[in-house]
Structures are given as structure tokens and as C-alpha cells.
Amino acid sequence: MLANFKISLFFICNLCLLVLANSSEQFDEELSIKSLQDGKVASKFSFKTLLKGASPKDPRTLGTDDESQHYTLFPLGLGQILREYGVTELHLTLNAGNWNYGRWGYPEEKGVGPGAELWVWMGDGAPNSIDHRWKGLRNALAGLFCASLGSLDEQCTTSPVRSFSPEGVLPDWDLPHQIRHASLPSEHVCTENLTPFLKLLPCKSLSGIASLLNPHRLFDADWHGMGIHVLWRGKEGIEVRLTFQSIMDPSRSSSKQKQDWSLQSLFDRAIDRTCPIAHSSLISVSLPSSGAHSITPEPSRVDSGSAIFDVATVPKPFNAAMNWPSDFEYQYDTSLTPLKIQRTLKGSSQARGQLSLVIANHGQVSQQVVYLETMPWLVQFYLHTLKTSVNGAESDAVISNITYIPAIPHSRPTTFEAVLLLPARSTTRLTMDVTKAFLRYTEHPPDAQRGWDLPPAVFTPIHGGQSQNATAGLPSERIYTPALLVDLATPDFSMPYNVIIFSCSLMAFLFGSIFNLLTRRFVVVHVGSGKQE
């Protein structure tokens, strides 16, 4: 009897433990779909796993054996990497295309820079240096995501503190935290990156909202990008957020000029099954503020302008659709963001050029932004030629608080961070001369004539500056400019031996001639033909 009691007690304890174990991780998935003013459809998948009560690994313990890691929902592969390198916060985005802020507004996920972008916050104080860990992390993530993140090397690594402040909480370890940021605009995102991304999801792409992630459709979108965000939410725990954003064009697949869409038409799939372990699984569709439209099926609820479907309860297969009775009419000239930024590299010479930035502030209020350039050493700034003008009139007050870390050839990129003050309803111009580097022939990529992609500039608006009274319409996001392409002078790649032979022979010839002049003796010879004695 007693034994029986013991056993049942043991079971009860076990059950308690089980309950605890299960509730320590939580998975939420969400899809939001929004029709844009240019007729396109923006969709954002967000898969959030919260590891409750967990905290980032203290870098001081990195040298010692790690405790066992047991995960139910949290991706083990990612968890191992985070602990191995003591990462506090990590953001990796892989995007294809340029985000059009004017037409599409600010993206729901900030990280829309072209190509690959990786930035992490790490605590110092580990036996290995931060740069060493950063390198290991890059290689590990490259392996995990099948992306060439390994080439995010020292030549693109910067530490822009002001533009990339942590989104979560940094632990209070009495250790300095440092940021490492690198971007690779030439990275192309494709299916081979999506597959490992999907494997990190608890339900992969087999059930729940994730089953809509159909690579054939996603990589056909006008713009698409995936992101992995890890941050510490203080006491709540560590959050891993996997996101996939895309901009699709429904009119492209329909014969008529209509912006109607359905899950089936966008993703070529419908949701057949619920992800069983999702804590919540929602699809929210923003409803247009005006105009006749219909949405099917009936949403579970409507909340502040969005129709929300709870995937767990809706009948399967689930295919939401939105229809407009009338054809779509394109509206011109309504920028959704107050700032319009244009960045170009001028000049046809392969030796030098001019970086030019034109920022138009359409807003009613002046705006302060942090402007960040992380330029590889291939393009070197002449900061003394920096000129700023507002509405055509030269003005030095535009730019302030410059942080400048000059590039080191073959190793470090330039970091240029400054605060720009953009007056209301004005156009600010900024120009700076640059020189282009000449590389060794082994440093050129195989397609050297294509040029080099330069990372985007990043603009981060500052709040609470001079424009405290104005709150509406202010961007609260990071703005990426499109990447630039720089044309560098190339040597002849077939020439190494020719050059060695030409140059060496010439030098040897001159050397030999001078040597002969210095060492041979002069003699007088008689050359007269008939005048010999």
C-alpha cells in the first residue's frame, strides 16, 4: 500500500515536472497580410519561440563545460551556436531586392537591407576575444543557413553603436557589451537558405501557418526576405523570432487589373492542418480604410482595422481571400514615408568618384536622423570634401556629431556615423569625394568586371530631439538605402608571368648596362679604313 502510494507520489511529481517543462517554452505564429497602395500585397510571417526564464550565457563561463541543453520548441541548432559563442542578441537577415519605402511604407520588420546583414551584441570578458567569437559565430551561422556568411569577414565588420542599439535587454554583468555588424549586399537569397530556416521551426513547413511558406511562390515575389532575431526579454526569457516578409503582386497572376488575393493565389497553398504545439496561431489581414471590399471566410474577430483569423479554430482547409468589386487604380505621388533618400556614386573614373546623398523630408516637422555608412576599404572617403546643402544653399548645420573610423586597407572598413538635421519640407544634399582602391590581382573576384557591391547606408531617426511636439508621421524605423555598385580598375588577369618577365628583364637590362659602364675599361680603337699608318 505504502509502495503504491510512493509510486503514485512519484508519478504526481513527474507530472508536475512535465507541466513545468512544457510551459517553459512557448511558440506563437502569426501571418499578417496587407494590401498596399500600389496594388501589391505585403505579407509577414512571424514565428516566435520564447524560452521562459532563460538568460544569455555569461561570457565569463565560456571556457568551461556548458550545462546540458534541453529544448522542446526552441531550435537546438541555433541554441547551441548561441551558447557556444556567448551571444546576447543576434539579428540575421537575408533579403532579396530593394525595399521601396515610398510605396510600401515602413516594413514591419526593420531589417530590409539588401543581401545578408548580421549584427550581434556580445558581452566581453570571455577567454576568447569578441572578434574571435564573432568569426566563429559567422562560420557557424553560415553552416546553419547555407549562406556565405563566412565572407562577412573583418573587411566588412564594424561597430556602429548608435544605429544598431539592442532591441532586447542587455544583462547586467558588469561587463561591457559590444556590437559587431556586417552586411554583404551581394548575397543572394534562395531556396537553399529557406530550407534550413524552415527546419528551425517546430512545425517546419508541414502544418500551421508555416505550411504556406512555399518556396516557388516566395522566391517569385517582388521583394522577399527572411530574418532570425534572438533577443533577451529580461525576466521573460530568450526570444527567437523567425520572420519572412514578402511583397507580392497579385495583378501579375490575374488577367484583370485587380488586387484581389487569396492564400491560394499568393502562396499556392491553403492551411490544411494546425500546428499542434502553437500557443497561438493567427492570421491578421489589414482591412482597407475605404472602398468596397469583401473578405472570406468570416474572420474570427475584427480588431482595430484588421480581420483576425484563429487558425486553430477555423475550418480546414483554410483559404482566406479578399476581393474588390472594382479594378485597381494606381495612385501616384503619395509617399508613405516622410523621408525620401537617394544615394549614388557619381563619376565615370575608375580612380575616384563622388558619393552623393539627396534626402527629401516631405514631413511637416524637422527630423533628426543618424546616418551610417559602413564602407569597405575599396572606397576611401575624402572627408575634407564633405559638403552639405539645404534646398540648394550651403549649410554646415545639417551635419553634426560625426564619428569617423578610417578604413585600413585589406582589413577594416570605414565607419562614418553622423547626425543629420533635416528641416521640414526641405531637400538636403550631401556630397563627398571618394577614391577607389587598386587591388592585387588575387583580390579580385572571378567576375571582377561586374564591380563590387557596397553595403547600404542606414538612417535611424532620433526621437525626442528638437521636434518633441510632433509625434504623428514620424518614422520609428531604420531606413536602408539600396546597395551601390562600384567599378574598380582591374589589372589584366592573364599577365602575372608577362609582367614578371617584362619588368624584370627591363630592370636587368638597365642594371647590366650601368654595371658594364661602371666596370668595363675604355679603350681607343682605330676604325679609320684608309687612314691607317
Next chain:
Amino acid sequence: MTLMSSSKTPSPPASTLNFSVVLSALVAARVALTLTGLPDVLRDDHQLASPLTSFSQLQEGIYLFNHGVDPYSGGTFRHSPLFLTLFATILPNSPRICSLLWTLCDGLGAWALVQIWRARQNVTSSERDGLIAAVYLFNPYIFLPTLALSTSSLENTLMLILLMFAARGKASPALLGLAFLVHFSLSSIVLLSPILLLLNTDQFSHLASPRPLATSIRKVVPLLGEFVVYFCLLALSSTLVSGGFAWIPQTWGATLMLPDLTPNPGLWWYFFTEIFDHFRPFFLMVFTVHLLIYIVPVCIKFQHDALYATFILLGIVGAFKAYPTLSDPGLFLSMISLFPEIYPYLRHPIVTSLLHLHAFLLLPLFHHLWLNQGTGNANFFYASTLVFACANGAAIIDCLWAGLRIAIGKPVEGYSIVQE
């Protein structure tokens, strides 16, 4: 080349004009040149300004220095800390005023060249004075880099001034000048031994009547010591001014390691663009040692005329140094005017002149085709630098031959002088 042809023409009618008037007129003409649009076009031209002498780089360094960024922490500022502080504090750095300053420096250089000539001839003035000044001021290899505000022009002026002091036997100013020059451009260390020799002998021409060195080599030691002291003082003050040793790898290190492969008219840049990485250190060593190998032989051969030895080595440095600009060979060519006695013995002056003309036309053309127009490739410009190297080499060989040949006497019909 202007000089060679003019030297053969009968000397101009005795000029009653005072030399200073002539010099002023020449300088005024040069100042007029700076007022044209040329300086803006030529600035940063790769043939006129190397990364070590470019005015834009200097301005960038000054800007960083004034804004609290250590210019030597980055990778592109390669000017001496002395230039940096001079221009950040005393000297102006607006391009327009600098143009004037550079031109005046050229005028000073021309004046120093004339002083050397007078010292060598042991006269207080001569008819050739104006011609010599003109050959310097209107040598395109000299005035184009000046218009481009390349600091190599300032180095040339410094070179001529120190030679002037050396020719007048004023050891301390000459050695101080040389210390500055070596500090600015490490390759000039090659000139140390002929200048020490010059300070121990006289400046007169003994080319036609060579005689072995009479003075003892021991006299050189205190002079060498003085130079070392000056040089160390300059290095020390540079370190103090820039607040660290970071300037050494950035300035002198660049001459030895060639980190910047920006094209220039020299032989190094394309070679080290194309060389296999494994052999890079070895060939850097070979190219550097190659520059040094000439010092002793030339000094031994021309021990009777140290000024001529300096002149020959100047030509060799100009042709083979790491980051040359046109003004380096330009100084050598202009200095030919100091030695009119060798003109009859030049071996093939026409070929040399034509080679120089050829190179002078090809260099900017191919540079433009490659980098701006995009219709040529790097080989075009490389080929023209080879022609330029040939021209420089031919000029050195000519002068070497003539400097030795002159001792045997005027050519006689039926007999020819050859080397066995």
C-alpha cells in the same frame, strides 16, 4: 631636352638683364599658369602625385587631425607628421594659396639650382643663369606636379637647397636638409654617401681631369654622426607630434612594403599588383636592394666629382624608387643643365629625348584610356611606364657614359672609344 638642343646653339647674346629680373619674370609666368584651370584638372593625377605625395591625402589628414581623429590610425594617410603639423598650423591649406606657395618653392628651387651652377663654375653670375632657371621652371616634369600640388615638388626644392649648401661646403645646413628629405622620402637615403663625399671634396667639375680621392674617409664620420643626430631628432619630433609610432609603418613602411597599388609612372605598382603573393616579400626586398646596390659603385667611380655622383644617383632613384612621380626624373633631367661640359659626349641624346617624348605623350593618354575612358586596359598604361623606364634608363646611361668618356678627350677622326 630643351636644354640639349639649346646648348648646341650659340649662346644667346649677352644679356644685360639682371638674373633676378629674369627669375622674377619666369616665376610670374608660372604664377600665371596656376591661375588657369589646370591645377583643378591635374590634382590627384596618378602620374603627378603618388599616394605618398598627394595633396588631397594631405588635406584629408589635416582634416582628420583637426577633428581629433588620428590620421595614422587609418590606412591611407602616408605623409610625414612634419608636413601634417606644418600645414595644420602655420601654412595655409587652401588649394589656391598653396598653388602660389608651391610655385614660389619652385622658384626657390630654380634659384638654388642657379646657385649650384655658379658655385660649380666659381662665378658670381653667368649668362647661363637665366637658361638654367628656365630649364627648371619650365620643365613639364617639374611644373605639372607643382600645379597638381604634389609634395614631391617641395622635396625637389629641398633637394636643390641642400645641394646648394653642400656645393658651398656648408655641411650643417646640407645635412639638416638631407635629414628632412630622407624623412619625407625614404628612398633619398641613397644620396647620403655622395653628399657626404661632396662635403669632403669640392664642387668644381673634375670630370675632364679625374684624379683619385685625396681626402681621408675618416672625415666623413663626424658628418655622418651629425646627419644621424638630425635624422633621429626629426623622427623623435614626428613621434611627439603624432603621439605615437603609428606614422612609421604608414610613411616609411609604405616605401618598403608598397601597400597602396595606385598606378604611377614607376616600375613597382603593376609588378606588385600581378606578383604571386608568395613571392611578394622577396621581390619587395629585391626592388629595395636594387636601389641600394648602385650607391657604392657610383661613388667609387665618380669619386673625383661628387656632385656628378649625386646627379647620377638622383637619376637612379627617380627611375627605380617605390612611389615616383614625374617630378623625380624631372629633377634629374633639369640638373643636366649643370653639366654642359658633357654634352658633346652624350651617347645617343636623340634616342633618349625621343623616348622621353614618347613616354610623356603615352603616359597620360593611356592612363586616361584605361581609367576614365574605359576603352583601354591596365596593360596600356603598364606598357607606357615601361617606355618611361627605358627613357629614364637611357638618360642615366647617357650621362654615365658621357661623364666617364669626357676624361679621354675630344673625339678624333679615325679613332673610336669603346669599352672592352
Next chain:
Amino acid sequence: MSSMDSHSPPQDAQNAPKQPSTALRDPSKLFYQSDGVHRSIIASYWAVILLAVPLWWYTTSIERLSLPQSRVYSQAENHLRLPVRICLVAGDQQLAGQLQDSIQQHVAKASERWNGLKIDVLQQGQCNSNDGSYSVIPSDKGITLEARQLSYPLADGSSVSKLVDTLSALIVPYSAASEQEHRVAQYSPRYRLSFSLLNEDAAAGKAIIGWDVEQAINRYIHPILSRLSTLHNFTIESQVQFHAPLAFTPQELDVAYALTSEDLTVFVNSAEWTLSSSASNDPVLHFVLFIPSSDRRPLKIANADGSLSASGAFLLPQWGGIVIHNPTPQDVPSDTDLPPTDLDQVFSVFSNQLLALLGVPHLPVGVQRGVSEREALITDWQLDALLRRRALENAEGAQDTLRSIVKLVDQIENMPVGEDVKGDVQDALAALDKMYASSRTSLEQAFRYSAQALTLASRAFFNPGMLALLYFPTEHRVAVYTPLFASALVPLFVAVLKEFFAWRRQRKLLLANS
């Protein structure tokens, strides 16, 4: 100038002053034409070149430190002999002799199996229980193990040969021919144990969505790990996956779905299951609990004869173990955690699989554990056998690796050998020396040094710095050096030779004149 017809210079020189029309000076009278000047110029050229030779060597040399070759080769000749002392307690002289002979015969028959061991049978008086010797005590209560003690019923002479069989099964439980040998994972100082709960398709319902893995590991795995802590360190991780499809469709039978033996070989679907990660290089042993999708239950393993096997577990050699668990329908109303009874079952299978993968031998049939050994998972006999096996393997592996490094470096002349490689090789040799020294006294020490030697030797072998310069063969060097040196050095050599011959001629003349 070569085409000119030249007279002999002295003649000309003598002629020249006689000619009235000539202002030519005699070139040979010029001081700079003198032999001294010439020779000093040539000497100064050569001086600079000779001074540059060390720089040449410095800038082109590949760092190629010499490896202790002879030590490596002599070390490779050595073979580890681990002593095994068997102490016959309370036996007479005769019995001990009999045992010794019998063992000798046994060793002779299967010499390969006994390779590396040195068996001594000791008398009671010579025994020392602290030096790791095994004692055999005659008893009548059956074959029982206690620590390093074997109680054996030694009734008569015929039982000696049976005792030898038992002893050999205990001391050298491994035989190369055995199939089980291939399952044992290669030695590594550190393993990662990865426990995965895989649902074939959780969305189909009735899935197992959690397990109390930490507790199960504490109960079943940790005792093994702490017992084996002298051999390996372990890192443990676990995960749950909800969609882990199979790469094939199991056969559908009346009562169940069956996996044939071919299916088992492709059971692990590495394309879809993310089992391993790239965070570290340690080898991973996987333990997979596979829950078939609810519409494919029960999933069973079919035997060769077509009948269904009762156990759902199988082992993939050197990779890990898999348990297929079919939740009974009444158990699982909907998604749930794994019930504790099932968890215990599964983990006891995992623990056996772990023992097999790590090479812990089974006890021979008929041998019972003594009172004190009941609780221990692994007896001292088993652990010793494993230690001996690993030590022998490691020693051989380390010696082979060292020999390969030396051979490779010998063969490829351009292979750089850095300080780290040399250091590793030296340290590995030192570890091997220490291993031999300690092999007589302490098995554990000997094993430790063997593991150290193997780790160091493989680290040296896989050093990435050794691959740096394999692309520059001698022909390539010649092609790069020739353009400059062939043409620049030839005049220098010719000048030296000319001066040398001129000097010899002069000396002969002088001698002739005097």
C-alpha cells in the same frame, strides 16, 4: 661595338700620343680605369648581394622545422604491453602452474586477441590487491564477481580450462571477428550525446509533445557517464521535433506497419531531421525516440522471417540508437507528454545502446555480480577491459599518425611545418613515453597518456597551416626567378671571372719578370 675591328688596346694606347692630330688621352692612365677601382666596384656589387642573401632566405623560406623523425620511427617500433596479473588465492602450486599453462595455450591459439597483454599468474603470497591484479578465489557458490575478484568453483583439473574460458571472456572480451566490434564508436575524448524525440507527424494528432528528459537522463545515463568519466567527457543535449517524416513508406501489414531490414538502413532521414548542429567538432552519438504518425501505428520492425519483432529498438553502428515507440491508443487521448513508464523503458534501452556504442563489454554468460556489484552498471572487470582496449587502440593510432606526419613532410618538400605542429608532435611523443613508463603500474594512467598522445598527434596531422604552400613547385619558382636573376647576375659573374683571369695573368707576368 662588337662589330668593330679592334686592335689590341696597348698598341693603340701607345700609338695614340704619337699622333699629332689626336687629343685623346690614354684611357689606361685614367685613375678610374685602374684595377683597384674596378675590383672594388665589382666587390661592392657582390657585397650588397651577399648582404641581401639572408634577406632572400628570410623572405622566401617556408617555415619548416625539423620533426623528431628518428624518435617517431623508434617509437613506432614499440608496442604497448599491458600487464594483467591474476592471483590465485588459496590454490596450490600445481593449480597455479596448470592455470598458467592453460592460459599460455589459450593465448597461443588466439594470439591476436591477446595482443598487447602480458599475463602473469601469481601465487597467493605474491598478490597485492592494490596494484590492480585480479584475484581468483575458489568457491562453491557459482561464478561471482566482486570488484576485481572472481569466485569460481574449482573442483578439479577440468574446471581449469573452463576458468580460463571465463577469464579470457572477462579480460579480453573483444574479438576482431565479432560483428559487435563495428558498432563501437571511434575513441574521442569528448562525445556529444543528443537525445531526440521525433514525432513523425504531430499534426496528425495523438502526438508525444514532451518528455521529462532531464530526469530520465539523470536516472539512466548519468550513472554510466560518471563511471566512464576516466575515458570520456560528455555533453548532453536534447530536442523535440514534431515533424520528422520518413524518407520511405513502411510496408502495410494487417496488424501493423512493418520496417524491413533494408528500411532500417535508410531509416534516418538526415535531409529532414535536423539532428546534428555545427557548433562543435566533437563526435555525436544520437539517441532517437521515434513516434510514428497516428495513422501509421503500430510501426514494428520485421524480422528476417517476416515475423514482427517485439522490440522497437535498433542500433546504428557508430552513429547511435533508435527506439520506435508506439503509444497505445488508450494511453493517448490527444497530444500529451511521454508517460513515465514509457520513458523508463525507452531510456533503459538507450542506456544499453550507449554501453554498446562506447564498447563496454557484456559479462560472459553465467557470471553473476556479487553483492557489492549489483548496483554498479559496469563492473571493474568490464571497465578495465575497456580501458585496455582503448589504450592499445590509442597507442597504435597515435604511433601510426605520427609516422604518417613524418612521412608526409618527408615526401612533400614545400610543406610548411610550424612551431605548433612540431610542438604537438613532441608532446605526443612525450605522452607516449609517459604511457610506456606508467603501463606497468597504472592502467588508468597509461590510458590517459595514450588518449593524450592520440589527440595531439591528430591535431598535428590536421593542422591547416601545413597545406599553405602546396601550389608552388620548384618549376614555378624557377620561372619566377629566372627573368631577373639570369639576366642580372650573368654580367656580375662574368665580371668576376674576367677580373680573376686578369689577376692570374698579371701574377704570372710578375713571376716571369722576377
